[in-house]
Amino acid sequence: MDEQRVARLCGGPPWARGGPPPxxxxxxxxxxxxxxxxxxxxxxxxxxxxxxxxxxxxxxxxxxxxxxxxxxxxxxxxxxxxxxxxxxxxxxxxxxxxxxxxxxxxxxxxxxxxxxxxxxxxxxxxxxxxxxxxxxxxxxxxxxxxxxxxxxxxxxxxxxxxxxxxxxxxxxxxxxxxxxxxxxxxxxxxxxxxxxAAEKRRADEERLRIARELHDVLAHSISVINVQAGVGLALLDSDPEQARAALTTIKAASKEALGEVRQVLDTLRTPGDAPRTPAPGLGRLPELVDQASSTGLSVEVETVGEPTALPPGTDLAAFRIVQEALTNVVRHSGSRTARVRVAYTPGLLDLRIDDDGPATGSEAGGSGNGLAGMRERAAALGGTIEAGPRPDGGFRVRADLPVQPKETM
Known part of the structure; x- marks a missing residue:
């Protein structure tokens, strides 16, 4: 899904949708x-x-x-x-x-x-x-x-x-x-x-933020639904129980996606109000692993260092980067194994997501919109992100996010 199209659909002034200038x-x-x-x-x-x-x-x-x-x-x-x-x-x-x-x-x-x-x-x-x-x-x-x-x-x-x-x-x-x-x-x-101009910049930044959120939520959930729908169709006659499990996963993934989309859109309806549910963070990493497992992808998670409480913005960005990276593995990699490494160091959070490939299409690392969204999230926090093929094959996404730890988890 194109983030710019999502940004226009999220609202904004008439001239952003082709109307007259202000x-x-x-x-x-x-x-x-x-x-x-x-x-x-x-x-x-x-x-x-x-x-x-x-x-x-x-x-x-x-x-x-x-x-x-x-x-x-x-x-x-x-x-x-x-x-x-x-x-x-x-x-x-x-x-x-x-x-x-x-x-x-x-x-x-x-x-x-x-x-x-x-x-x-x-x-x-x-x-x-x-x-x-x-x-x-x-x-x-x-x-x-x-x-x-x-x-x-x-x-x-x-x-x-x-x-x-x-x-x-x-x-x-x-x-x-x-x-x-x-x-x-x-x-x-x-x-x-x-x-x-300042108000317009803030509005543009808010629309792009919402666009990134919607892109990450929908791209991941729809990828899971697409894989499970293919499994269900293939096993509908030969293995009804497995097809039922696929449909159950589709229902859970769509319900979760609807909930997150509703949370994002609530910020449009009631600006300034506190969100009804907490924003996603690395605490929900096991949920991402379970969703990836439902598509046949085995995810190994490694935590290095002493976990610390992250600021909400950093926590959300880290979750979305891992989510987008795993989504790209599901959609564009032939590997059935992915490795997620979360390293806590003083003042820095190091994320590394690897898969062994090979790529199943021309877009090995993703469509481009997801990678651009990850880079924007990292840049907004003053961090960096690298994504590309590994010398020994496969694909790697690595993000370094500056963080100010507050308390030990």
């Missing part, structure tokens, strides 16, 4: 952006009312119908700031420049450009916002110091240079605040992406 392109998000009409309406009312109050005491043109149209045109452009921020900021800047060129009084009309620049900078259109705000300031400079002679109101005087400095400071403040918000948003977005 993050859409910015242009697609922009097309789906909502029109910010509530905030724009509040801004339009504030600009209209604020300009009426600010007009008192200024020797400028009165606020007529054209002035009110221009005051509303800026907020109207701001309705586009989520989808087309460049259009919004340039439109607001042009309407404000036209408003001052017509000789109307100063007031909160500048806020429309500030909001447009903020939207453009925070959405990534920094240069467009700078050009719009800088163009507005240069245009105001031309109007206030050179073109005022030809523009209303009649008899207007040049604007004081102190006012230009105030406007320049206002422009710098807008750009600086917008840039600060943009940088903070980028930092937050990067942190969110890193958290999402």
């Amino acid at each position: 993050m859409r392109h910015w242009e697609e998000r922009r097309r789906d952006a909502k029109v910010p009409w509530p905030s724009t309406l509040v801004l339009a009312v504030f600009v209209l009312v604020g300009s009426s109050f600010a007009a008192h005491g200024q020797h400028r043109e009165p606020l007529d119908a054209l002035a009110r149209v221009l005051l509303l045109a800026g907020p109207a452009f701001l309705l586009l700031r989520n989808r087309w921020p460049v259009v919004a900021v340039f439109g607001a800047a042009v309407t404000v420049l036209a408003y001052f060129a017509a000789g109307y009084p100063y007031g909160p009309v500048f806020l429309t450009v500030a909001v447009g620049a903020f939207a453009a900078i925070t959405s990534g259109h920094r240069r467009a916002a700078w050009w719009a705000v800088g163009g507005l300031w240069l245009g105001h400079l031309l109007i206030g110091h050179w073109l005022y002679v030809y523009l209303p109101p009649p008899g207007d005087e040049a604007a004081p240079w102190g006012q230009e400095l105030v406007i320049a400071a206002w422009v710098v403040a807008i750009v600086a605040a917008s840039e600060l918000v943009r940088v903070r948003r980028e930092v937050w977005a990067r942190e969110r992406e890193e958290r999402a």
